[in-house]
Amino acid sequence: MLKLAYHLRYIYQWFLVPLMLVLIYTSAMNLVSTFFLLEKYRHETIWSLEHLNREIESTIHESQLYLVKASTLNQLRFQYELLWSRLPVVQSSLDQDPNLQHIPGLAKMVDDIFTRVKSMDPDFSSEQALNHTRLTRWISALKHDRENLTNFLVNDISAGNGRYSRAAWQDLLKSMIAVGLASLILFLVVGHLIYLLVREQKRQRIQIEQDSLTGLASRDFVISRLEALCKKRLDFCIVFLDLNKFKLINDTYGHQAGDQLLIYVARNFQATLTKIGTVGRIGGDEFIWLIPHTDQREIAYYYNQLTQNLQLPLQFGDKHLPASLSAGAVQASLCGYNPSKVLEAGDSAMYWAKSVHSPSIVWHGEIQSSNAIPATMI
Amino acid sequence: MQCGKPCLLIVVLMMILIGSGLYLTSKLLNPLADSPIVTHTGNSQSTPPFPPIPQPAGNLEQVLIVQTDPNSSCGTKEFVFSEQQLQALPQTSFKTKHTWANIAQEFSGPLLTDVLKQVCANARDIYLRSLDKYSVMVNFQAIAKYQPILALKVNGQALTIREKGPLWLMINTDEYKLPPRSLDNIFVWQLYYIRVLTSD
Numbered sequence: 253m254l255k256l257a258y259h260l261r262y263i264y265q266w267f268l269v270p271l272m273l274v275l276i277y278t279s280a281m282n283l284v285s286t287f288f289l290l291e292k293y294r295h296e297t298i299w300s301l302e303h304l305n306r307e308i309e310s311t312i313h314e315s316q317l318y319l320v321k322a323s324t325l326n327q328l329r330f331q332y333e334l335l336w337s338r339l340p341v342v343q344s345s346l347d348q349d350p351n352l353q354h355i356p357g358l359a360k361m362v363d364d365i366f367t368r369v370k371s372m373d374p375d376f377s378s379e380q381a382l383n384h385t386r387l388t389r390w391i392s393a394l395k396h397d398r399e400n401l402t403n404f405l406v407n408d409i410s411a412g413n414g415r416y417s418r419a420a421w422q423d424l425l426k427s428m429i430a431v432g433l434a435s436l437i438l439f440l441v442v443g444h445l446i447y448l449l450v451r452e453q454k455r456q457r458i459q460i461e462q463d464s465l466t467g468l469a470s471r472d473f474v475i476s477r478l479e480a481l482c483k484k485r486l487d488f489c490i491v492f493l494d495l496n497k498f499k500l501i502n503d504t505y506g507h508q509a510g511d512q513l514l515i516y517v518a519r520n521f522q523a524t525l526t527k528i529g530t531v532g533r534i535g536g537d538e539f540i541w542l543i544p545h546t547d548q549r550e551i552a553y554y555y556n557q558l559t560q561n562l563q564l565p566l567q568f569g570d571k572h573l574p575a576s577l578s579a580g581a582v583q584a585s586l587c588g589y590n591p592s593k594v595l596e597a598g599d600s601a602m603y604w605a606k607s608v609h610s611p612s613i614v615w616h617g618e619i620q621s622s623n624a625i626p627a628t629m630i
Numbered sequence: 631m632q633c634g635k636p637c638l639l640i641v642v643l644m645m646i647l648i649g650s651g652l653y654l655t656s657k658l659l660n661p662l663a664d665s666p667i668v669t670h671t672g673n674s675q676s677t678p679p680f681p682p683i684p685q686p687a688g689n690l691e692q693v694l695i696v697q698t699d700p701n702s703s704c705g706t707k708e709f710v711f712s713e714q715q716l717q718a719l720p721q722t723s724f725k726t727k728h729t730w731a732n733i734a735q736e737f738s739g740p741l742l743t744d745v746l747k748q749v750c751a752n753a754r755d756i757y758l759r760s761l762d763k764y765s766v767m768v769n770f771q772a773i774a775k776y777q778p779i780l781a782l783k784v785n786g787q788a789l790t791i792r793e794k795g796p797l798w799l800m801i802n803t804d805e806y807k808l809p810p811r812s813l814d815n816i817f818v819w820q821l822y823y824i825r826v827l828t829s830d
Contacts, residue, residue, distance in 0.1 A: 333791035
């Protein structure tokens with residue numbers, strides 16, 4: 253089941269986009285070929301009806317010439333044959349062009365013309381001279397047919413907003429919808445893939461920037477923040493925090509107790525210290541508190557809050573684990589914005605604090621001014 | 631950048647896509663290209679000069695008139711074919727679909743090449759004219775490879791004027807797999823006049 257899901261995911265990621273591209277391509281090709289097919293139909297339809305129209309006109313003309321004896325019967329017969337030869341062409345046009353069926357009355361009118369033309373066939377095929385009255389009546393009927401045909405041609409077939417054009421547009425629209433749908437699906441798929449990518453990137457970023465045990469910032473994240481601030485020469489403070497006797501707790505109660513203690517401390521950091529800065533875990537029981545300003549009173553205030561909170565020991569099973577910290581701080585501007593010097597100074601201040609069991613933050617400047625190294629550090 | 635199998639896959643897929651795209655485009659849109667075969671179509675009576683329609687129509691002694699232009703290398707020639715003369719030439723027949731019928735029809739008649747050979751063997755541009763005054767100028771050398779015939783019969787029946795006779799120029803579009811409707815302009819029906827405009 254899992255394997256199937258994996259395969260489906262694989263297909264989704266690697267094949268759906270090309271597949272949609274193929275679909276878009278084929279539907280676009282379909283659109284283009286539909287367009288040209290419709291153009292050809294239109295051309296053929298107009299062509300065949302226009303030629304029928306012309307042959308009707310020529311026949312009327314030739315008949316009138318015959319009636320005034322300006323033309324021979326043979327010439328009229330020949331013209332009649334030409335007129336007749338247009339009928340199958342128009343018929344095949346009507347059969348092939350689906351859009352012509354959207355024009356009501358056209359089929360009936362064409363039928364009427366065919367019947368009219370064919371009605372004179374016995375007269376023309378007989379060897380006798382034509383009956384002038386019949387011919388005259390036939391001509392006037394043909395004139396009427398020609399007007400009808402012209403009307404259809406002008407109003408319904410050639411006109412841009414005629415029924416024929418509208419039917420053709422419907423066909424084109426259907427092809428366009430296919431292209432649109434395929435494009436829409438492509439956009440959706442690409443959008444979803446981008447969403448997955450962004451989500452994955454976010455997840456990985458959190459993994460890199462967060463310490464997985466405590467949920468505090470990672471070492472990399474804090475150090476890169478520190479370096480970035482140094483580069484911009486924005487003054488800031490860092491406070492090195494170290495758990496006292498952490499190794500002892502680890503050795504006495506086990507790693508699990510140690511881990512619990514770290515989590516407990518981290519939670520307390522988040523309740524106090526992170527209000528004005530970022531806390532990152534940089535080693536086993538070492539933390540850096542990075543504050544993007546230099547208000548020592550405020551820093552001391554939050555640190556006091558923390559130490560007060562930490563007076564309540566962690567309940568681990570039936571034991572109480574005490575958590576106390578040593579803190580050494582430094583101001584970046586006093587180290588010339590040199591990241592490694594800042595870290596070094598903070599570290600040494602913290603060691604100083606540890607050695608003298610200072611309950612409050614020891615500032616790096618204070619060590620230098622006192623100019624004394626505690627005996628334990630030597 | 632490290633990118634093994636997926637990249638290869640994408641490259642292969644893109645190549646397949648582009649290749650099939652090019653193939654299909656040329657296949658589907660082939661007839662759109664400007665045809666070198668038809669050089670001009672029209673109903674104009676002025677260009678080029680043509681003899682009046684022979685009277686009476688359907689005269690068996692005068693089915694097809696072939697003339698050569700004085701500018702062509704064959705000089706001024708005229709040849710009038712009767713139906714019998716056309717029938718005496720080697721006959722070709724084939725069955726093909728075309729625009730004006732729903733089903734395939736069998737066409738038979740002499741090859742246009744054989745007819746032209748009688749007058750001017752190396753004809754290049756020819757002018758065809760039908761009884762209904764349709765005319766077209768065709769590059770004969772471009773269509774010679776499709777073996778066009780002057781059909782005298784369709785489905786074994788001699789063509790009358792009513793059925794687009796007496797001659798209907800037709801090509802076996804099915805055999806040569808020509809795109810449908812691509813050569814409709816040169817399938818002149820009621821053909822009665824050919825003029826060789828240029829020749830090699």
